[in-house]
Amino acid sequence: MTTMQNPAGGIPQVTAQTVTGAGVPAVTPATPAVRRSEPYMRLQWNDSATGAIGYLVVHTLRSGLATGGTRMRAGCTLSEVEDLARGMANKTATFDLPVGGAKGGIDFDPKDPRAVEVLERFCEAMRPWLDRHWVTAEDLGVPQHLIDEVFGRLGLGQSFHAAIGRSDDPAATLARVRAGLKAEVEGGFELGDVIGGYGVAHSCLAAAVSWGQVPSETTVAIQGVGTMGGSAAYYLHEAGMKVTTVADAAGTLYSADGLDVPALLALRDGYGEIDRSRLPDGVEQLPRAAILSADADILVPAAISYAITPDNSYDVRARVVVEAANAATTPEAEAMLAARGIPVLPDFVANAGAVAWAWWLLLGQVDDAPDTSFDRLRTVMHTKVAQLMAAWTEEGVTPRETGHRWADEPAPTVSPVVIP
Structure with a gap:
């Protein structure tokens, strides 16, 4: 694991194949949702099998949680993921949600036949965050059903896992989430x-x-x-x-x-x-x-x-x-x-x-x-x-x-x- 200070100083940038949740409390009081000029954390993952590069940027962390989807596209950059994570922080603050903003991004073609394997390895590398702190979902190049399939194979159930695991009755919460996501509406x-x-x-x-x-x-x-x-x-x-x-x-x-x-x-x-x-x-x-x-x-x-x-x-x-x-x-x-x-x-x-x-x-x-x-x-x-x-x-x-x-x-x- 390599830790570097970002150009503005103070917030470390971590480059690693896997990460740990050290120093991040499981539950913390929700702090005011004030915009930050710099992300809370940056992580970079390198896939030795394909050369794909993945990023996780947590812009704000509230109650030990941050939310934001995972995208995959050829040419995805760290600066792009930073912008998206900042946008997620603005969304959660604007809608008064008790969670911070984050984003995941993978520089890889989602049409490549190896794309699902790349996504699964990325999620495995980010597992400490996905297990306790990062609630992710679909984004460009990554449909919800696909990321849920990956979470299922990793034993994490569903992509809202980090939040579901904090509920009084995780099984009931997971059932409610799945029922809501799958509810049929007009138009098929x-x-x-x-x-x-x-x-x-x-x-x-x-x-x-x-x-x-x-x-x-x-x-x-x-x-x-x-x-x-x-x-x-x-x-x-x-x-x-x-x-x-x-x-x-x-x-x-x-x-x-x-x-x-x-x-x-x-x-x-x-x-x-x-x-x-x-x-x-x-x-x-x-x-x-x-x-x-x-x-x-x-x-x-x-x-x-x-x-x-x-x-x-x-x-x-x-x-x-x-x-x-x-x-x-x-x-x-x-x-x-x-x-x-x-x-x-x-x-x-x-x-x-x-x-x-x-x-x-x-x-x-x-x-x-x-x-x-x-x-x-x-x-x-x-x-x-x-x-x-x-x-x-x-x-x-x-x-x-x-x-x-x-x-x-x-x-x-x-x-x-x-x-x-």
């Missing part, structure tokens, strides 16, 4: 797969309401039709919004009259790409980059981080950007958009429905009844987005700045986490 989906996209959809709806526009007169462009983007598109379509443009890795699809979203989603493969050989009539195929310049009221980047940069920000024609992907807009690009009068609803609000719901489920505040979860998330999202948009239109304060102010407020919960 499972609640755990669509709840995040449902929250994004209602972020979009709340933004339209803020400028007095009805859903049927609002157009949307969505970059990415995987778990998050696909479910957001589905619920926007169900709400009556006109989804005119969607994009996946193969390109952009467009219809001025609105796409048949359910039909397109039915053509997806396991990687969230739409089969072009079976497209409905009237769908125009455009280059992948065309999604950013789509003539739509709302742009939803729901695929990759850093999708909107200074180089392409001037292509954006939307009235508002709603970040469904984590860190979808670089800070420089966001400033350029704001200067043009285009606000960005930040990821740590717009796409936080999945993590907020997961913790409501863990804490027993919702169960496997989808309507209960949908009602609560819809109410929370509309309230928060209305406040973000009001600060933007009335005071010129960007939504991210308002969200950061929320995250910096002292958390009212100061007792240890109690999971029933």
Whole structure:
């Protein structure tokens, strides 16, 4: 194990094949959720079998816990994982969840036939944290069912293991979590797969309401039709919004009259790409980059981080950007958009429905009844987005700045986490 001071000093960076939980208490009182400039901890793992590199960044630790998904993509970097972990810390603080923020990332192609083995070795290396302190879940390149299968083989049950193990009745909590994740909803989906996209959809709806526009007169462009983007598109379509443009890795699809979203989603493969050989009539195929310049009221980047940069920000024609992907807009690009009068609803609000719901489920505040979860998330999202948009239109304060102010407020919960 090698320990290095980070450039700012004070917080050690640890590089290791395996890690220990030494020095991290099992249960500590929840401290105020104040944003940190530097992560609590960085870990790097090197896979000798494939050359893959994995990272765990814990940005904040509250009650001895941090939460955040694990992603896999070729080219994933430590700085990317740090940004994502910081975003998770903002999400948990903004939604007053009694847990800190973290993120895992693996630099490896998820389509490689060895990808599952790499994920399993990464989780085994991070086991001390996964066992007691890090609650992880799906992310780009890693679907929830896959990470749960890996946890099962490692004897950890399910990816929420670190929190479930603290409950008074772990077996009952695990049963509640599994029932909630697998609850069937309209459209043939499972609640755990669509709840995040449902929250994004209602972020979009709340933004339209803020400028007095009805859903049927609002157009949307969505970059990415995987778990998050696909479910957001589905619920926007169900709400009556006109989804005119969607994009996946193969390109952009467009219809001025609105796409048949359910039909397109039915053509997806396991990687969230739409089969072009079976497209409905009237769908125009455009280059992948065309999604950013789509003539739509709302742009939803729901695929990759850093999708909107200074180089392409001037292509954006939307009235508002709603970040469904984590860190979808670089800070420089966001400033350029704001200067043009285009606000960005930040990821740590717009796409936080999945993590907020997961913790409501863990804490027993919702169960496997989808309507209960949908009602609560819809109410929370509309309230928060209305406040973000009001600060933007009335005071010129960007939504991210308002969200950061929320995250910096002292958390009212100061007792240890109690999971029933």
